[in-house]
Amino acid sequence: xxxLELQKLANEVRKGIVTAVHSAKAGHPGGSLSxxxxxxxxxxxxxxxxxxxxxxxxxxxFVLSKGHTAPGxxxxxxxxxxxxxxxxxxxRKIGSYLQGHPCLQxxxxxxxSSGSLGQGVSAAVGMALSAKISNDSYRVYTLLxxxxxxxxxxWEAAMLAGHRKLDNLIVIVDxxxxxxxxxxxxxxxxxxxxxxxxxxxxHVINVEDGNDFDALRTAFKEAREIQGMPTAIILKTVKGxxxxxxxxxxxxxxxxxxxxxxxxxxxxxxxxxxxxxxx
Amino acid sequence: MPEVKKIAxxxxxxxxxxxxxxxxDNIVVLDADLAEATRTGVFQKExxxxxxxxxxxxxxxxxxxxxxxxxxxxxxxxxxAMFAAGRAYExxxxxxxxxxxxxxxxxxxxxxxxxxxxxxxxxxxxIALMRTIPDMTIINPSDVIEAKAAVRAAYELDGPVYLxxxxxxxxxxxxxxxxxxxxxxxxxxREGTDVTIAATGLCVAASLEAAEKxxxxxxxxxxxxxxxxxxxxxEIIVNSxxxxxxxxxxxxxxxxxxxxxxxxxxxxxxxxVPVCRIGIYDVFGESGPALELLEKxxxxxxxxxxxxxxxxx
Numbered sequence: 210x211x212x213l214e215l216q217k218l219a220n221e222v223r224k225g226i227v228t229a230v231h232s233a234k235a236g237h238p239g240g241s242l243s244x245x246x247x248x249x250x251x252x253x254x255x256x257x258x259x260x261x262x263x264x265x266x267x268x269x270x271f272v273l274s275k276g277h278t279a280p281g282x283x284x285x286x287x288x289x290x291x292x293x294x295x296x297x298x299x300x301r302k303i304g305s306y307l308q309g310h311p312c313l314q315x316x317x318x319x320x321x322s323s324g325s326l327g328q329g330v331s332a333a334v335g336m337a338l339s340a341k342i343s344n345d346s347y348r349v350y351t352l353l354x355x356x357x358x359x360x361x362x363x364w365e366a367a368m369l370a371g372h373r374k375l376d377n378l379i380v381i382v383d384x385x386x387x388x389x390x391x392x393x394x395x396x397x398x399x400x401x402x403x404x405x406x407x408x409x410x411x412h413v414i415n416v417e418d419g420n421d422f423d424a425l426r427t428a429f430k431e432a433r434e435i436q437g438m439p440t441a442i443i444l445k446t447v448k449g450x451x452x453x454x455x456x457x458x459x460x461x462x463x464x465x466x467x468x469x470x471x472x473x474x475x476x477x478x479x480x481x482x483x484x485x486x487x488x
Numbered sequence: 489m490p491e492v493k494k495i496a497x498x499x500x501x502x503x504x505x506x507x508x509x510x511x512x513d514n515i516v517v518l519d520a521d522l523a524e525a526t527r528t529g530v531f532q533k534e535x536x537x538x539x540x541x542x543x544x545x546x547x548x549x550x551x552x553x554x555x556x557x558x559x560x561x562x563x564x565x566x567x568x569a570m571f572a573a574g575r576a577y578e579x580x581x582x583x584x585x586x587x588x589x590x591x592x593x594x595x596x597x598x599x600x601x602x603x604x605x606x607x608x609x610x611x612x613x614x615i616a617l618m619r620t621i622p623d624m625t626i627i628n629p630s631d632v633i634e635a636k637a638a639v640r641a642a643y644e645l646d647g648p649v650y651l652x653x654x655x656x657x658x659x660x661x662x663x664x665x666x667x668x669x670x671x672x673x674x675x676x677x678r679e680g681t682d683v684t685i686a687a688t689g690l691c692v693a694a695s696l697e698a699a700e701k702x703x704x705x706x707x708x709x710x711x712x713x714x715x716x717x718x719x720x721x722x723e724i725i726v727n728s729x730x731x732x733x734x735x736x737x738x739x740x741x742x743x744x745x746x747x748x749x750x751x752x753x754x755x756x757x758x759x760x761v762p763v764c765r766i767g768i769y770d771v772f773g774e775s776g777p778a779l780e781l782l783e784k785x786x787x788x789x790x791x792x793x794x795x796x797x798x799x800x801x
Contacts, residue, residue: 272555313558313587321558322587328579331548335555335563342516342537342561362579365548372543 210253213488215422218253218288219245220482223451224475225284225297231471233301236309239461240354241281243385243420243446248285250425251350260290263317269347270336272321274329274363275354275383276310277463283307283316291318327360329353330380334366337378337439352381356388358399364409370439371410378439379432380411383419385448387459406441419444453477494657497689498596500635501653502527505564505594508643509535515643516556518565520546525655526566526596546571550579550591557589562643565591569598569652573614584648585621592642592649598628599740600768600785601656601690603778610773616745618650619718625671626717628652628739628747630692633662634715637669645671652689654740656778659693674721676728680710683734683800685792686725688714688747691738691766694782697789698796707800717747722754729759736764736796740787743767764799766792 210218222245230236252258256269273282280300287294292306299305306315310324320336323329333351340347353363370378382402390396399405403413412435414428425444432440448462449455452474466474509515509531521544523529532539542549546567553563565572572595573580584591600610618626625645629635635653642649661677677692678699687695692713699709710728714721729735735755737748748765755761768785782788786795 270558313589321555322582325578325582327547328551328583331551331579332555332558332583334548335552335557336559337555338540338552339516339556339559339561343513345559362545362547362551365542365545366551369542369545369548369552 212422213485215249215253217482217485219249220451220478220485222249222281222284222288224478225287225294226280227452227466227471227474227478229280229283229297229300230465232298234465235301236280236465237277237463238280238455239387239448240275240278240383240385242450242452242455243448244278244281244352244383245450246420246422246425247352247381247383247444248281250422250429252285252289254426255429256350257347260318263291267345267347270320270333270349272329272333272349272351273311273323274333274351275326275357276324276329279309279311282311286318326354326357327362330363331366333378334370334375337370337375338373340377341373341375348377348379350379350381352383355382355384355386355393355399355402358382358402359397367406367409367411374437375439376436380439380441382441382443383446384443385446387448387457387462389459389462391459402443410438411441412438414440414442416442416444419446420450451478451481493660495632495660496654496657497629497632497635498527498653498655500629500632501594501596501639501651502530504636504639505531506534508640509538512562514560514562516540516561516563518542518549518553518563520544520549520567520571522567526594528566546576547579550576551583553591554583554587554589557591563591564594566594566596568609569595569611569614570609573617573650574611577617581621585624588623588647590646590648592651594651594653596653597655598652599654599689600773600781600787601654601740601778603655603781604775606775607772612742612768612773613745614652615717615741615747619745619750623647624718625649626652627715628689628717629715630689630713631658631660631662633660633667634669638715641669641671654690656690658690661693661696669715672716672719672721674724675713675715676710676724677713678709678711680708680732682708682732683736683796684710684712684728684732685736685738685796686712686714686747686751687738688717689740691740691787691792694787694789694792695738698792701789701793702796705797707797709796714747717750720750720754722758725751725754726759729755729761733761734800735761736766736799738766738792741767743769764795766795
């Protein structure tokens with residue numbers, strides 16, 4: 210897909226996120242919106258997956274370690290054809306297969322249950338190790354929050370991944386700079402993130418604009434060339450990206466828009482979509 | 489007195505993993521720097537490609553096991569009970585239990601019989617922790633024969649299993665041609681009419697010893713081996729309770745949350761009878777030789793005998 214198509218898609222995915230969270234009256238829009246582009250890039254450009262056969266054995270795997278941003282992943286999976294876009298409105302409702310955090314058993318396209326921070330990355334390392342043991346060619350991708358890497362388990366997983374030279378593993382950090390209580394560097398700074406992963410024997414790629422498809426394409430192409438070590442891609446992103454009043458606001462980490470806010474957000478996204486169509 | 493053969497249950501873990509490894513390509517064994525102690529070193533030697541030493545990082549090891557299981561491998565994640573069930577509880581709950589992944593947890597060095605290492609390593613709470621996880625199967629074998637059967641049964645079951653092993657060499661009590669291990673089925677080892685002793689792990693051999701002493705004093709004790717704590721064989725417990733009218737539970741574990749609790753939960757609903765729980769009474773352990781500790785905490789044959797005698801009086 211060309212960039213314009215991807216951007217239009219990102220706008221649709223954002224509408225899905227805002228609609229799902231508004232419908233649920235709960236959920237995490239901020240980190241879902243910041244990661245919209247990387248989700249789209251993975252599921253539309255990068256990964257070997259088939260929405261008609263979500264369990265196919267040789268598929269690439271994705272683990273959403275920052276599981277609270279499930280609305281973003283669900284919206285992309287729906288737009289990719291894993292399930293109906295209409296179902297996004299059932300998010301977090303009783304009986305829905307779209308649980309508050311990803312659930313392996315209930316949702317097509319979900320490769321691992323997650324939500325308790327720090328745990329998904331270990332599962333991703335396990336999947337990458339499994340491929341090495343049986344000489345399978347699939348690749349494993351996992352997305353972490355920048356606040357999430359305060360969890361010690363992330364570094365246990367990183368140490369083993371580096372030690373085992375897992376060049377089929379790509380760890381992505383959504384560095385939107387905010388966590389629930391505020392700025393990540395005010396609370397317990399994880400910086401420098403790149404040097405930390407380098408010290409754990411990762412190839413590190415810094416992406417200055419993680420919401421830009423050209424930058425994502427360049428980064429993931431580079432990662433494919435790397436042999437003998439895992440890759441960490443650190444994306445500078447904007448939390449709440451695409452909805453003006455949510456951008457760079459920690460308060461929108463885990464809050465649903467009310468009816469009025471929802472209306473404003475959707476109007477903004479409609480306008481952005483129209484602007485893209487005029488391009 | 490004839491010499492009793494004694495072997496630690498953890499020995500059965502390592503040796504059976506090697507047998508299973510020869511039979512099945514999908515078995516992967518994980519360790520957290522304790523391959524020697526958990527007795528998985530033999531597997532590592534024969535199948536180096538299928539052994540992953542995660543280093544001293546049990547939380548990560550459980551997640552690695554979960555990831556392996558999603559791709560069709562059958563991982564056996566091995567460590568001490570303290571770290572497997574204690575430190576990594578939430579990883580076991582969220583990364584293995586909640587997605588119902590086919591991970592087997594091999595937890596050795598359970599209970600007070602760890603001995604000299606003391607309370608920091610004597611895990612008397614693991615069964616309680618694991619019981620609360622929905623659909624977690626828990627097996628606590630009484631000897632090496634049962635341990636070997638338990639590892640095989642765990643492999644055959646599609647779902648998470650917690651296998652509990654000990655460090656101490658314990659009497660081999662199941663070496664007979666009629667022995668049959670059935671997951672979730674208790675084994676009636678000795679019939680009696682006055683009191684039932686439902687025992688698990690190393691307390692099974694001790695309970696048989698106690699029953700012998702009680703018999704000499706005219707007290708007829710029924711002994712049941714509950715190797716599978718979850719799912720509990722409620723039928724054998726209820727039937728025996730109805731028959732003898734008195735129930736004793738014996739376990740090398742806290743009386744809170746383990747076999748004693750499980751049996752009480754079952755009996756209060758289906759066959760209320762007086763119950764006496766033998767186990768660790770809500771205290772931390774201490775350093776000392778294993779056999780002396782078992783004596784001090786009343787978990788040997790003599791201790792169980794005394795408690796049961798007092799209870800039936």
